[in-house]
Amino acid sequence: MAWRELKKRLSEFLEIPGDVMLDLPRIVMVGNLQIFIENHHGILEYTPELVRINVSGGELQINGSGLILRNILPDEICVEGEVKTVTFVR
Template sequence: MAWRDLRKKFKRQFSDFFEIPSDVLLDLPKIVLIGNIQLQIENHHGILEYTTDTVRISTGEGELSVKGENLMLRNLLPDELCIEGSIHTLSFV
């Protein structure tokens, strides 16, 4: 098992034992999808691409790709963002 995997496993166990939210300790994004019209993401690392059809976001787990129509950034804060529009797909690349 690679060092990175061992470290991640240890952090998960530590998080479970001390009841610390995993998204905080493991640098995971918190993603909330409301229907197919709004997407809220906390703990992101920035926007890689932004068009009305595609938004690509950097996260601690890699890249998150959002595809749809009439996509628009509603809120953009250092650790949180909100996308609105007609969301068709959401995937980790």
């Protein structure tokens, strides 16, 4: 059994959220105006049209216009602006 599968089963058994146990990002969108990303591993690129964020298993790409980084905390990033697409890239 793979390590990731074992962690998944353990999190289900212990009723621990998968994002905590499996080091997964939690992404919350508020319309197309705000995105909160928890459990990130840093910013890879930032422009007003593109924000690339390192997350477990790949990267999150946010495309839009007027994008700004509202909060940059060790465990959370808030991106604001007109969000057009959100893509998870492995």
